[in-house]
Amino acid sequence: MAPSYSYSKLSLVMSLMVVTVAMTNLKADAQFLRLVSINGVLFCSANGSVTGSPTPVFINATVQLQCVPGTVVSTSVTNGSGAFSFLLNPLQLLLSTLLGTCRLRVATPLTACNATLSPTGVLTSALQLSGNIIAGLVNITQLVPSGFHLVNNI
Numbered sequence: 001m002a003p004s005y006s007y008s009k010l011s012l013v014m015s016l017m018v019v020t021v022a023m024t025n026l027k028a029d030a031q032f033l034r035l036v037s038i039n040g041v042l043f044c045s046a047n048g049s050v051t052g053s054p055t056p057v058f059i060n061a062t063v064q065l066q067c068v069p070g071t072v073v074s075t076s077v078t079n080g081s082g083a084f085s086f087l088l089n090p091l092q093l094l095l096s097t098l099l100g101t102c103r104l105r106v107a108t109p110l111t112a113c114n115a116t117l118s119p120t121g122v123l124t125s126a127l128q129l130s131g132n133i134i135a136g137l138v139n140i141t142q143l144v145p146s147g148f149h150l151v152n153n154i
């Protein structure tokens, strides 16, 4: 029975070696996990950007990501610093789509932060590449708004 036991043990060791080699290959073949982030700061002004004079940030504004008009892919709410952010899986939303047809749309009217601003216009912006960072095993492609402007709410 001893040889049989040894054989099983050898077989087990060999199986483990195969698994280890397979995992090593997997690790070597694996690309970085890819993510796309969109970050920006929204200001309380007619175009959502800094103006000549000190401009307050637009707090608690709902920022939507739309790639087909009227269809919200993801939503972010600006924090106390006016900052919003999205983290996306590029396998679900291609970078070319994000840079091509996707738009940021501010659903909260500007009057929420300044009563003298437009009650009906909607701030919108396309996206542009800002860089790439490697965080551990994650490769994050960073996008930023290319510039908000006001459009008629239709």
Ligand SMILES: *[C@@H]1O[C@H](CO)[C@@H](O)[C@H](O)[C@H]1NC(C)=O
Pocket: 047, 048, 049, 050, 051, 052, 147, 148
């Ligand atoms: C936004 O408006 C301000 C003041 O009118 C102007 O200085 C600034 O260049 C505009 N920014 C953009 C991104 O259009």
Ligand SMILES: *[C@@H]1O[C@H](CO)[C@@H](O)[C@H](O)[C@H]1NC(C)=O
Pocket: 059, 060
């Ligand atoms: C933003 O929302 C938080 C939570 O609802 C609220 O406490 C805060 O007063 C709001 N701030 C502004 C400037 O609207």
Ligand SMILES: *[C@@H]1O[C@H](CO)[C@@H](O)[C@H](O)[C@H]1NC(C)=O
Pocket: 079, 080, 081, 082, 083, 084, 085
């Ligand atoms: C808002 O979010 C930005 C980016 O994550 C962060 O740097 C900032 O500290 C936040 N501000 C507040 C008031 O939470």
Ligand SMILES: *[C@@H]1O[C@H](CO)[C@@H](O)[C@H](O)[C@H]1NC(C)=O
Pocket: 044, 056, 114, 115, 116, 117
């Ligand atoms: C509100 O917007 C007007 C321009 O429409 C600007 O003159 C005024 O300074 C803004 N108020 C605040 C508190 O930012």
Ligand SMILES: *[C@@H]1O[C@H](CO)[C@@H](O)[C@H](O)[C@H]1NC(C)=O
Pocket: 032, 132, 134, 139, 140, 141
């Ligand atoms: C990270 O992804 C970008 C494409 O978004 C690619 O150009 C770059 O080579 C990648 N970096 C690494 C270290 O894989």
